[in-house]
Amino acid sequence: MKSREWNSSQYHRLSQPQLSWGKKLLSRLPLRGDELLLDAACGTGRLTAELLQALPLGRVVGVDVSQNMIGTASDHLKPKFGQRVDLVVADLQALPFEHAFDGIVSTAAFHWVPDHDRLFRSLRQALRPSGWLHAQCGGGPNLLKLRTRVNKLATSPPYASFFANFREPWIFADAETAADTLQRAGFVDIEAGLESALTILDDSTQYAEFLPAIILRTHLECLPDPDLRARFVAQLTQQAAVDDPPFSLDYWRLNLSAKAS
Numbered sequence: 036m037k038s039r040e041w042n043s044s045q046y047h048r049l050s051q052p053q054l055s056w057g058k059k060l061l062s063r064l065p066l067r068g069d070e071l072l073l074d075a076a077c078g079t080g081r082l083t084a085e086l087l088q089a090l091p092l093g094r095v096v097g098v099d100v101s102q103n104m105i106g107t108a109s110d111h112l113k114p115k116f117g118q119r120v121d122l123v124v125a126d127l128q129a130l131p132f133e134h135a136f137d138g139i140v141s142t143a144a145f146h147w148v149p150d151h152d153r154l155f156r157s158l159r160q161a162l163r164p165s166g167w168l169h170a171q172c173g174g175g176p177n178l179l180k181l182r183t184r185v186n187k188l189a190t191s192p193p194y195a196s197f198f199a200n201f202r203e204p205w206i207f208a209d210a211e212t213a214a215d216t217l218q219r220a221g222f223v224d225i226e227a228g229l230e231s232a233l234t235i236l237d238d239s240t241q242y243a244e245f246l247p248a249i250i251l252r253t254h255l256e257c258l259p260d261p262d263l264r265a266r267f268v269a270q271l272t273q274q275a276a277v278d279d280p281p282f283s284l285d286y287w288r289l290n291l292s293a294k295a296s
């Protein structure tokens with residue numbers, strides 16, 4: 036059973052790539068400044084804080100399925116933004132909101148959600164008529180080079196028996212599939228497109244922290260022994276050290292925008 040929990044303090048510290056992608060998305064938002072918005076899978080709330088700053092008269096509800104993430108987000112956001120922010124533990128596939136929000140923002144999250152039909156129906160239901168969705172998640176060939184390496188390692192000794200029943204935890208939809216799913220869920224004015232977001236980490240220390248905390252969280256749950264987990268990550272870090280450029284991650288982002296009909 037895959038855990039819904041994250042090491043939220045590590046994520047908060049290491050999620051600079053996610054924050055910079057999120058800020059780029061934020062700069063494209065059609066904000067008046069007084070909206071009620073949903074940050075769908077807000078994590079530790081680093082982007083939620085940016086969103087609140089862009090909404091001097093508005094409010095944001097941050098939702099995440101991980102209690103740890105919501106706890107850390109609450110610690111960071113509540114002292115600064117008070118009643119302008121609410122933080123709720125909930126699954127994006129079954130949100131407890133109906134026609135509540137002017138807009139929904141989501142970054143670096145939809146690929147972790149297993150059922151995109153349920154996801155988009157639930158988001159659609161949370162929006163007021165004509166409310167908007169602006170989201171970005173992993174898509175298309177996201178991390179293909181790394182995933183190929185990980186799969187090769189996971190199917191060789193001494194790891195193979197632990198990964199016998201493992202399936203990757205992500206859905207990396209392509210633009211066409213995501214647009215069709217949004218349309219089925221009742222969205223209109225849909226735009227979907229992939230962009231490359233090659234990310235270069237500083238060094239082996241950062242790479243060896245980033246992999247288990249963010250990308251390979253559920254993979255490593257398969258390995259019962261901490262030494263084996265460390266060895267798995269160390270082998271991938273050694274391979275990344277001789278890449279050109281070293282410690283690069285072949286991220287691809289899927290940008291989605293749409294309106295509720």
Ligand SMILES: C[S@@+](CC[C@H](N)C(=O)[O-])C[C@H]1O[C@@H](n2cnc3c(N)ncnc32)[C@H](O)[C@@H]1O
Pocket residue numbers: 039041050053054057075076077078079080081082098099100101104125126127128141142143144147148149
């Ligand atoms: C990589 S983090 C991104 C967090 C934040 N949006 C950011 O950009 O830093 C992915 C987040 O999605 C959340 N998540 C995954 N599946 C979810 C679901 N079904 N419902 C709500 N949150 C979910 C995780 O708990 C995690 O906080």
